[in-house]
Amino acid sequence: MSTDDSKEAMPPVSSFEPSASPASKEDEHIYVAETLSTPRQVLFIATVCMAMFTNQLGLGNTVGIVDVIGESFGLNTAGGQVWLLAGYSLSIGTFILIAGRLGDEFGHKRLFVIGMAWYALWSLIAGLAVFSSYILFIFARVFQGMGPAMTLPSSLAILGSSYPPGSRKKNMAFAWFGGTAPFGAIAGFTFGGLFSLAWWPWTYWSQAIGLAALAAFGAWVIPNQPPAPSVTQQSWRSKMKFMDVPGCVTGVASLVLFNFAWNEAVVVGWEQPYVYVCLILGVLFGAVFFWIEVFWAPNPIIPFAAFNMDIAFVFGCTAAGWATFGIWVFYFAQLVMQIRGISPLLLAAWYASVIPSGIISALAVGKTIGKLPASWIMVIGQVAYVVGSVLAATMPVHSNYWTYFFFSVLIICVGMDSSFPAATVLFSNAVPPKYQGIGASVVMTIVNYSISLGLGFAGTAEREVKKGQEGLAGVLVGIRAALWVSVGLAGLGLMLSLLFVAKEHFVGRASVIKK
Incomplete structure (x- = not known):
């Protein structure tokens, strides 16, 4: 190689060098995961996937023992206990987009570690609320949700920037990220049920210990991400504009x-x-x-101006489906615990079928999403929500587990694991390239916010229908009313998904005009 060639191949000394074009910077990007040994990559991916695992853990560990927690605070109805669950999802759905923007500004690895530590702190306080009141517990649950709101978008960004686009390892990393969700939910049900046999605060104290360890381990095992010069070199005033x-x-x-x-x-x-x-x-x-x-x-946190009718359908289907799921997971558990009298630990066993169903669904979607249009996968997910919620709403009180409950769990899980990837693909296809990075964060915002809002809709129905009815009969009537709200929302999602398919067939997919 000649001297001139070697000089030409050398990277610019300074990132401010005028000759450093965007193309050359892209060529210089180092995919940090590929510089790690295979064992280190396994630890890295497993640690990052803990964001989804711990997110679902925080939901599952409360659903199973919400009666035990509510009883200790004097909250004896499902409607009165709804905030014990809804505040967590509300916080995630509200702050996830802001946290994604903070990660762009201050570094996604840093926000991942801070999020895990924050989550650990408020898990500790949630357990300590046993010495105070349910008000402190609800506040702790709300602040707990800010932890996953930081770790989820940061994890997606870390995985996205650590491997080259389209690589097999990157696809597998994202597949495992989604696949940890059912494991997290069942772990939450199981540990919540186990610790409730002793003292329920240990559910949250043990969670705090694990999260603190994850924060420390993540600081070591996650490689440092290359900074974004377009952000880090801005003035403070420009950063505030960027933060919107x-x-x-x-x-x-x-x-x-x-x-x-x-x-x-x-x-x-x-x-x-x-x-x-x-x-x-x-x-x-x-x-x-x-x-x-x-x-x-100038830098909107949600680029509404770039959205089109396709995005409206995606938002509507996603919101309806996951609101259905939020109602289903809470009130179906209430039905079998309050009316059938099963224990929190047995509830974990009853929900355990989400693990094989979730893994099979995720792998099937991964194999077919390039061959079958994402809009049809969304339809399949919405059909699953309808069938699963109808089985829950119509389940006879003393039916065998292997009939209504078992199949409802299997089918609802198909809805969960098909609607989320379909929504992200549809969102990606419908917006300009410069907005691709926010796609998963927007969808996850809708997912978590809809869970919380759906519980509010169902709780209102429960409260109004059971007025004046006492005892288990009143409880059953209220829970049935809430579950029928989930059926209605699932039906709305199915109708929107079918309209979307019809629109694609007769009108065509909305074109992306803005670049």
């Missing part, structure tokens, strides 16, 4: 107030003035947020 602070504030306020109104109405009723005042304020803040994102923000 007005959009963050109004968006969070809208989501929190709107969701709070629906879930608080379950506890105190809509006759309380502050409930519908919060609902109205939530709608107003939402309108302001929409105006900021469309007409004012």
Whole structure:
């Protein structure tokens, strides 16, 4: 090689060098996972996948013992206990987009470690709430949710930047990321049931110990990610514009107030003035947020201006499906625990079929999503939600486990593991290339927020239908009403998915105009 050739091949000394074109910077990008040994890569991927595992763990460990927790705080109805679960999903759904933007700004590895440590701290406080009141426990659950809100988008970004696009290892890493969800849920059910036999706070204290260890281990095993010069070299004022602070504030306020109104109405009723005042304020803040994102923000946290009709269908199907799931997992558990009297530990065994169903569904979707249109996979997921929720709503109280309950769990899991990847693919196909990075974060926001909001809808139905009815008969009527809300939402999602397929067939997929 000549001297001139060697000079030409050398990278620029400074990142500020004018000759450093975007193409050359792309060529210089180092996919850090490929520099690791195979054992280190396994540890790296397993640690990053813990974000999804611990997210589902935090949901499952409370669903199974919500009666035990509620009884210790004097909350004896499913409607009164709904905040013990809804606050966690609300927090994740509200803050995940902001956390993704913070990861872009300050580093995704750093935010992953901070998120795990934050999650550990508030898990500790959730257990300590046994010495205080359910108010502290609910606050702890809300702040717990901020942990997964930080770790989930950071994990996706870390995996996305650590392997080259389209590589087999990258595809497998994302497959395992999604595949850990059922394992996390069942681990939550199991450990929650086990610790409830002794003292339920240990459910959260043991979780805190594990999360703290993960934070420390992640700081070591996750390789440092290359910084983004376009972000790190900005002035403080430019960084604030990049963060879209007005959009963050109004968006969070809208989501929190709107969701709070629906879930608080379950506890105190809509006759309380502050409930519908919060609902109205939530709608107003939402309108302001929409105006900021469309007409004012230079770097909108959600690029509404780039969305089209395809995105509206994706959002609608995803929201309806996962609201169905949130109602199903909470109220189906209430049905068999409160009416049938099964223990939290036995509930974990009853839900265990989500593991094989989830793994098979995830692998099947991974194999077919390139051959079968994602819109049809979405339809399959919505059909699964409808069938699974109908089985739950119509299950005779004393039916055999291997009939309604078993098949409901198997089928609902198909809906979960097909609708999420289908939604991310459809979102990716419908937006310009520069907005691809936010696709998974937007879908995960809708997933978690819909779970919490769906519980508010179902709780309102439960409260209104069971008025004046006491005892187990009243409990059963209220739970049935809530489960039928899930059937209605699943039917809405199915209708939207079929309309989307019809639109694609007769009109064609919306073209992407903005680059």
